[in-house]
Amino acid sequence: MDKLAKCAANYVPLTPLTFIKRAFVVYSNRTSVIYNSVRFTWSQTYERCCRLAYSLRSLNVVKNDVVSVLAPNIPALYEMHFAVLMAGAVLNAINTRLDAKNIATILRHSEAKVFFVDFEYVPIASEALLLLVESLKDNPSGQQAIPLVIVIDDINKPTGVRLGKLEYEQLIHHGNPQYPGEELEDEWDAIALNYTSGTTSDPKGVVYSHRGAFLSTMSLIQGWEMGTEVVYLWSLPIMFHCNGWTFTWGIAARGDTNVCIRNTTANEMYKSISNHKVTHFCCAPIVFNILLEAKPHERCEITSKDLPSFASGKPSGTNCMPRDQQATIKARQGVSILTLADVDVKNVKTMESVPHDGKTMGEIVLRGSSLMKGYLKDEKETAKAFQKEWFLTGDVGVIHSDGYLEIKDRLKDVIISGGENISSVELESILFKHPAILEAAVVAMPHPRWGESPCAFVVLKKTASTTENDIMAYCQKKMPKFMVPKKVEILAKLPKTGTGKVQKVELKKVAKTLQISKNNISSKELHMDQTRYHLDEPRNQENVLAMSRL
Amino acid sequence: MDKLAKCAANYVPLTPLTFIKRAFVVYSNRTSVIYNSVRFTWSQTYERCCRLAYSLRSLNVVKNDVVSVLAPNIPALYEMHFAVLMAGAVLNAINTRLDAKNIATILRHSEAKVFFVDFEYVPIASEALLLLVESLKDNPSGQQAIPLVIVIDDINKPTGVRLGKLEYEQLIHHGNPQYPGEELEDEWDAIALNYTSGTTSDPKGVVYSHRGAFLSTMSLIQGWEMGTEVVYLWSLPIMFHCNGWTFTWGIAARGDTNVCIRNTTANEMYKSISNHKVTHFCCAPIVFNILLEAKPHERCEITSKDLPSFASGKPSGTNCMPRDQQATIKARQGVSILTLADVDVKNVKTMESVPHDGKTMGEIVLRGSSLMKGYLKDEKETAKAFQKEWFLTGDVGVIHSDGYLEIKDRLKDVIISGGENISSVELESILFKHPAILEAAVVAMPHPRWGESPCAFVVLKKTASTTENDIMAYCQKKMPKFMVPKKVEILAKLPKTGTGKVQKVELKKVAKTLQISKNNISSKELHMDQTRYHLDEPRNQENVLAMSRL
Structure with missing residues (x-):
């Protein structure tokens, strides 16, 4: 058995590039990408990728070079998910919500060789590049060069905005459509570099392998039961976000259709769904809200029969589901994916x-x-x-x-109060049920007796009104006493990161200033340790979160 | 990028064993296997596999040992698709239609350490073992031992038939349900050994890797769009046949249900479909015929809504489709699978x-x-x-x-006539359309002028009658002259292998005896080379075969 060695025919590196090559042959004439009035077939998309990869090589991009890009969900960013790898390079899609400083930090840390910038992001990119130049000056021993900038003009309605000489379509134009791409020698080679949002420290650069991306894509297709007739609207996730949860590669694997939109506005979404017969899109609560709160003139009639299939489908993560549906799909959650x-x-x-x-x-x-x-x-x-x-x-x-596994909290957000672990997520989900509360975040507040105790920050719904005492009273009814926040603060909005995560680190700083002094603790509270340990820990059905795709 | 090394957490060998471990957790209480009145859940199936693997280790089975089995589609054969691998061994499922001599050849070549035998196959297995003993005597220098025989009695209605002391359920009983299985160190390790039918020579032992089996299973699930609510009837393929086209592992990956039947009779199939609400099964033309030709008392009412989904679905090979449907799915054929x-x-x-x-x-x-x-x-x-x-x-x-790719023929069956390639498959498919013809096989016959020319063997439908001359006349109307068989022979039946393949090698021998002598060739035929090359090669739409799954 052991004598049968691997050879080039039966041991081929696993890579998502197989998907686009296959799409070129199998789904050649089917629509790959729609963006306003622009439409490509898989044959065209593949050839555009070959051209871009060729041009990148001509610009001296070599194996393991990082190619960064700052762009919304447009065709160019989709194409780069293949073209950059075909050139042997590593794709670094940057969060479009970051500020110039963060972008500069990423460009510096990743040593980006090329930097693609969507025309709308030219101002912030320029600012980031200036900061990068400054920071590289501070370190004269370093050899790091400024990345080559290439603007991505709007392919539908070119604007002429430039930063330097090069433009994306020009690279496509001068590329070779027959270029087969660099041969991948090892499936362990890097495919993508995605930065964490850095809520607690500097953003970290997460490196994925071709093997990992291939297997994640296979899991995605199976987990979502993606067929070969999907018309997928890029509402969310954004392609920069974990490579669009590998939907980027998955759509190619199935020969499905990408509907790209520049902004996730109600009107753009309604129009796309109606015009292109969108069958699937991912629905974070925010997307649902945008659609539900649309004004009459922003809406279109939706006739796509299959539309709800993803919204009420079997996602692997509840983060794309409206809150009230999370409970019903509990049985599907906390389950490991196939790979x-x-x-x-x-x-x-x-x-x-x-x-x-x-x-x-x-x-x-x-x-x-x-x-x-x-x-x-x-x-x-x-x-x-x-x-x-x-x-x-x-x-x-x-x-x-x-x-079945149930996620309770982020390790760093668990509140340890008198030796008891309190899940901030669990407490938040109870707060969410209060009719006046729109958003809630609970963090640890130092407490002289219990070490830590919960402190709640809430944002109220526009039309609602309530008081901090009311909310406290609500909590006392809905949860065991030790879980009840010792402080409730109503805020106008919560501090958030570029990806929309609540910055609990900031709230913890605020909570520190609100902490209760020893003098304010009742004597009763000082002696209740023993009883507390016998309370049943509440288990909130709605709060069962899935393994989030990595 | 290169500095990030593989570790035990992020580089885990790909293996179908992941599927059963996951089924144990995720689909624990769902039905895994139904066989007459026997029913198991995934939790039970997994524990039975752990027990069997443990017992195999106790019987000194070690890494890379071959464990052979001769059994129909029963629960034991299904379980062995996991248990044998958990013991680190290699599964060798033997074709139940082979004769004793072939079985002995396989046991000898594979050096099987253990030989599981279904109770119904004890007579032929005994015969094979005697032949094996004889053949090993002929080779006194060899150290090969006779395999340990374990009978698989009927789990539903035990018969008491034995061959030696050991019985399958006894191994299960004495095994350890907590045994985690041997750790797989390398995904390239062998998982299964399947023998070819050996139409032209001795059967060859095809070795598959864990990696290959994992990826093939992933392709199967996606190609057939298998969901998680499938009730799969084991009509065809047989599990010994390429491990049931990896359906064995695929059903576990999705937590679906296996309905095992001992014989593919009309009544067993109708009963299973009706009683267990079968949603899917594979339909070779032979299976369709059995169902269609069933007598009224053999039939049951079928209410399963989803039943036809596989029959008219999107299989990767047309060999599981009735002939007249092959044409309609042409657009889906000749397509490479995802992996x-x-x-x-x-x-x-x-x-x-x-x-x-x-x-x-x-x-x-x-x-x-x-x-x-x-x-x-x-x-x-x-x-x-x-x-x-x-x-x-x-x-x-x-x-x-x-x-798109179109398969024309087996390389060795192509008839090269005067420099022209004639596809025997293409010619056969034209013969199939003749109303009186049930089966047809075309092989090369030596020809003094053209080198080779086609010779057709046909079997007529029971109620039909026609003559060899009639068929020849039919061919002259339906195909270019150079393709017309120079001889047509009507036979009572065609010689076939254990897997039902026509033995063209035998027919070629017959054709040799029928060959046309130089004297019988007309002078016209001797001078028609030039014209022949200008005839259009016919392309038969019905004859488009897919890449068969390997």
Whole structure:
């Protein structure tokens, strides 16, 4: 058995590039991309990718070079998900919501060789480039060059905006449509570099392999039961966000159709759904709200029969579902995806699995070939993430008696009050049910007696009114006493990162200033430790979150 | 990028064992296997596999040992598709239609350490074992031991039939349900050993890897768009046949239900479909015929709504489709599966691709990680199959201008007549359309002028009657003259292999005895070379065969 060696015919590197090459042959005349009045077939998309890859090579892009891009969900960004890899390079799609400083940090850390900029982002990109130039001056010993800038003008209605000489369509035009791309020698080679939002520290550069991207895409197709007749609207996720959860590569694998839109406005979405017979799109609550709150003149009649299939489908993560649907799909959640080899909840000190009792919290750990390669130029953080043969997610969870996993919180957001673990997520989900509350975030506030205690920040609905005391009273009815926030603060809005995550780190700073002094604690509270431990821990059905795709 | 090394957390061997471990957690209480009145859940199936694997280790089965099995589509054979691998061993499921001599050859060649035998196959297995003992005597220098025999009694109605002391359920009983299985270190390790039918020579032992089986299963799920609510009837393929086209592993990956039946009779199939609400099964023409020709008392009412979905679905091979449906799904055929990296049609001497003209024949070549590792103990045949970085399929095909591939024939069955390539398959498909013809096989017959010319063997339908001259006249109307068989022979039945393939090798021997002597050739025929080359080659739409899953 052992004598049968691998050869070039039966051991071929796994890569999403297989999908586009196959789409070129199998789905040649089917529509690949729609963007306003622009339409491409798979044959055209493939040839455009060949051309772009060729041009990148002509611009001295070589293996493992980083090609950065700052653009919304437009055809160019879709094409770069293949073309950059065909040139042997690594795609770095930058979050369009970042500020110039963050963009400069990423360009510097990634040592980007080429920087594609959508015409609308030229001002912020210029600012970022200036900051980069400055920062490189500070470090005269470094050899790092400023990236070559290429503007992506609007393909539908060119604007003429430029930053430097090069433009995207010009590269396509001068490329060679027969260029077959660089041969991939090892499926472990890097395919993409995505930066974390850096809520707590500098953003980290997450590196993915071709193998991992291939397997994640296979899981996506199966998890969402994607057929070959999908018309997919790029509402969310954004392509820069984990490569659009690998939908970028998945749509090519199935020969489906991408409908690109520049902005996720109600009108753009309604028009796209109606005109292009969109069958599927991903629905974060925010997307649903945009559609529901649209004014009459922004709406169009929707006749696509299959439209609701993804919205009420079987996603692997509830983050794309409206809150009130999360509970109903509980049975589908907390389930490992097909290409994930193993999932567990462990006491990370002993690496022992927690009992399947639905109560004992531990850190969620993963193992599988669809995980990242590691953090770029950060051995310390990489080693911290991969410990004892597992990937430590930083999420806290429990395992129920039926073997299903429930995510409770981010490790760093768990509030440890008098030795009791309080899940901030669980507390927030109870607050969400209050009729006047639009958003809620709960963080730890230092407490002289319990070490920490919960502090809640809420944003009210436009038309609603309530008081902090009312909310406190509501909490006292809805949860065990030890969980009740010791402080409730009503804010106009919550501080958020570029990807829309609440910046709990900022709220924790505020909470520190609000902390309760020892003098304000009642004597009753000082002696209730013993009773508290016997309270049943509430388990909120709506709060069951899935393994988020990595 | 290169500094990020693989570790145990992010580089996990790809193996179908992941599917059963996941089914144990995710689909724990769903029905895994139904066989008459026996029913298991995924939790039970997994634990039975753990037990069997443990018992195999106790019987000294170690890594890379071959475990052979001779059984129909029963639960034990299904379980062995996981348990044998969990013990680190390699599964060798033997074709139940083989004779004792062939079985003995396989047991000897594979050096099987354990031999599981279904109770119904005890007589033929005993005969095979005697032959094996004899053959090993002839070779006194060899150290090969006789395999340990374990009978699989009927789990539904035990018969008490034995061959030696051990019985399958006894192994299950004494096994350890908590045994986690041996750790797979390398996804390239062997998973299964399947023997070819050996139409032309001794059967060859095809070895598959865990990686290949994993990827083939992923392709199967996507190609057939298998959901998670499938109730799959094991009508065909048989599990011994390429591991049931990887349906064995695919059903576990989706947590679907296997309905096992011992015999593919009309009554067993109707009963299963009706009682267990079968949603899917594979339909070779023979299966359709059995169902259609069933007598009233053998039938049951079928209410399953989804039943036809596979029959008229999108299979990757037309061999599971009735002949008259093949044409309609042409557009879906000749398409590479998702995990196949590359497919081409080449002139194997120059390794140049044929022009995309739908006419120029070449050998179909493949490349991809779902291909076999090679042939066991046969370096020569392995090297012959993998040449110049491609797998040579031995199939002849063309590529059409739209990039679609059409399989024309087996390489060795192409008839080369006066320099012209005649596809035997194409000619047969024209013969099939004759109202009196049930089966047809066309082979090369030596010809003094043309080198070879076609010779047709046909079997008539029961109620039909026609003559060889009639058929010849029919051919003259339906095809260009050079394709017309020079001889037509009506037979009572065609010689076939254990898997039901026509033995063309035997027919070629017969054709040799029928060959036309030089004296019988008309002078006209001797001078028609030039005109012949200008005839259009007919292209039969019904004859488009797909890439058969490897």
